[in-house]
Amino acid sequence: MHIDLNRSSNKSLPQQICETLSQRISSGLLHQGAQLPSVRGLAVSLKVSQVTVSKAYAELARRGVINCSQGKGCFVAETEHKQSQEGAGWQSKYDDYLPRAQLWRNFDYSEVKxxxxxxxxxxxxLPLDYIGATMASLVTKQPELMATYGNFQGDFELREMMSGHLQSRGIALSSSDLMITSGAQQGIDLVARTFVGPGDTVYLEAPSYTGAIDVFAGRGAEMIFVPMDSEGMRVDLLTKMCDQRPPKLIYTCPTFQNPSGVTMSMTRRQRLLELARSYSCLLVEDDPFSDLYFHTPPPPSIKSMDLDGHVVYMKSFSKVLAPGCRIACVAAEGNILSRLIAAKSASDLGSPLLTQRAVLPFISKKYDTYVxxxxxxxxxxxxxxxxxxxxxxxxxxxxxxxxxxxxxxxxxxxxxxxxxxxxxxxxxxxxxxxxxxxxxxxxxxxxxxxxxxxxxxxxxxxxxxxxxxxxxxxxx
CATH class of the missing domain: 3.90.1150.10 (Aspartate Aminotransferase, domain 1)
Structure with a gap:
């Protein structure tokens, strides 16, 4: 079993092992009744002492997460609703590099009323009829779109239109500064795979978006959560934390934050950007909801104040138009964007051209009235x-x-x-x-x-x- 251990972390090794196993169990990656590796076997695999593993197992047993029996080993505890034991046998013993998968585990309720x-x-x-009719027309009149790889950076017409859309919201970027992704989730994943490695410090709001946590955990990042109040992330606390552990990346959803709904004040946005500048780190601004205000528009985006390219801005259109189309826009400049495009090319060879063209007319002509x-x-x-x-x-x-x-x-x-x-x-x-x-x-x-x-x-x-x-x- 593979577990990323950060020996320079403030968390002890038993605590890191315990937390990783606990998250794998709660995510369903370790099914109920599954046998854990032996203390000796896991100690050898992780290059730690058997005492270290024993402490982690003892804490899991104390919490009731696992059951241990002398001579038989330790097993994931079973609850009233026993999960299907997929992957039993050799598959369950085949190593993976997933520390958690809460996004998968907690969003699959297809049968719930x-x-x-x-x-x-x-x-x-949602405007599904309009977008569906556009897509049907494209399939009929331009079937060659289905035989064409999209540009790695995204369809030029769509990027041109999105550039105008962002400029109307104070983000002065050209189409060459934008990349189309298959939803904001892919954008987060590309940033993490490109710029975050094992042991890198990533700061997030407490609480934060589950999908982002899954991604950064998969990179072996040292995630540190910053408390929030009614004005958003406590930047004063973050500043003190950064003195102890300089950030490689800061992730924030400043407008109608997911999951808390809190909106970061303008003062905090400015201070957060100043902090990113002072540490020469990336600030990822995830913005799925800013168009969905109820009374007055929220403060301007952090990206609109960024003069040095520290902010990677992500604007999802899937959420408000057609989730199945998986369309989002990532805005960044210079070498940062170039490396993200290179990562995307290796990931999927470019987002589907058909879905990009299907949403283009609606965003161009009807989006503002619709929203x-x-x-x-x-x-x-x-x-x-x-x-x-x-x-x-x-x-x-x-x-x-x-x-x-x-x-x-x-x-x-x-x-x-x-x-x-x-x-x-x-x-x-x-x-x-x-x-x-x-x-x-x-x-x-x-x-x-x-x-x-x-x-x-x-x-x-x-x-x-x-x-x-x-x-x-x-x-x-």
Missing amino acids: YPFHLAAIHSEL GQLRNALRGRMEKAAKLLKEYAPPGVNWVLPEGGLSLWLELPSALGVGRLHDLAERESISFLPGDVCYAGDTPSRHIRLCYSQMNEADMEQGLRLFLRLLSRFLA
């Missing part, structure tokens, strides 16, 4: 969800209404039992996102994320009412 876990927009609100209507619809759903929370949420449950975005971030009285609540909700065909997957390691969280935009209004209201009643019984 009330999917509050997924930060997405219901199909009835204004979408804001109104989402605000209405948020207000209905807020009304239900006020009426049905049990005492001790707290939340702050977001100024935009797709989700509510609820704080429960205690972190204890969130896993049990998750199991009970799943039995009622209800899903939510547990807050602990928005951290690395084994940080217990008393928060959960509920998305109010994934279902039609009737299902959202009914599902939220059922969940809050379940939550009341559970807390009682």
Whole structure:
């Protein structure tokens, strides 16, 4: 079994082993009932002492994550809902380099009737008919698009249009400074694979986007989480942390942050950019939601203030148009962008040209009008969800209404039992996102994320009412 160990980390080696195994188990990469390597075998594999491995196993056993038996070994503990034991036999013993996979584990609820876990927009609100008709016309009139590799950097017409789109939002970049990716998730992955290696220090907000954590964990990064308040990431604390461990990269979602919904103030944005300049590091600005404000526009993007190319800006269009098309824009300059394009060429030979051309007319002609209507619809759903929370949420449950975005971030009285609540909700065909997957390691969280935009209004209201009643019984 492969585990990246950072011997210069502030975390002890037993703690690193324990956290990695715990995340692999919670992600489903180690199925329930699976046998762990022997203490001696894992010690040899990781080049550590048997005492180090024994301490990690003892802590996992204390938490109830594994069961150990003298003479038989240690096994992943089983719960009421036993997972299918895929990969039993030789496959389960075949080494991989995945430290965690929470994005996969916590977003696959295809059979759930009330999917509050997924930060997405219901199909009835998306312009699928228009984009679908455009795609059908392209297939009929320009079938050669399906026989053509797209440019590694992305379709030139789409980049030209996106350049104008970003300029209208204060980001003065040309088409040559942009790259089209298959969603912002690919953009995050390309940045990490290009610029982050084992032991590099990556700072993130606490909590942070699960998919970004998975990516940076896969690179063996030393992730350090920075607390937030009502103005976003605590840059004052980050500054002190950077004095101890200089950053290789800082990742932030400053506008309607995923999962908390908090928006970073203008002052914090400026200070964060100054910090990136002082340490000559990259600042990744993930921006899926800035167009989805409910009342007043959010502060300008950090990228709009970047004069030295420290910010890699990612703008997802998949989220608000057609998630299945997987279209996002990555903005960067100079040699940073060149290396990202080189990484993308090795990754997929370029995003599909057909889907790029399919969204081009809509973004060019109808996007601004459409997104204004979408804001109104989402605000209405948020207000209905807020009304239900006020009426049905049990005492001790707290939340702050977001100024935009797709989700509510609820704080429960205690972190204890969130896993049990998750199991009970799943039995009622209800899903939510547990807050602990928005951290690395084994940080217990008393928060959960509920998305109010994934279902039609009737299902959202009914599902939220059922969940809050379940939550009341559970807390009682």
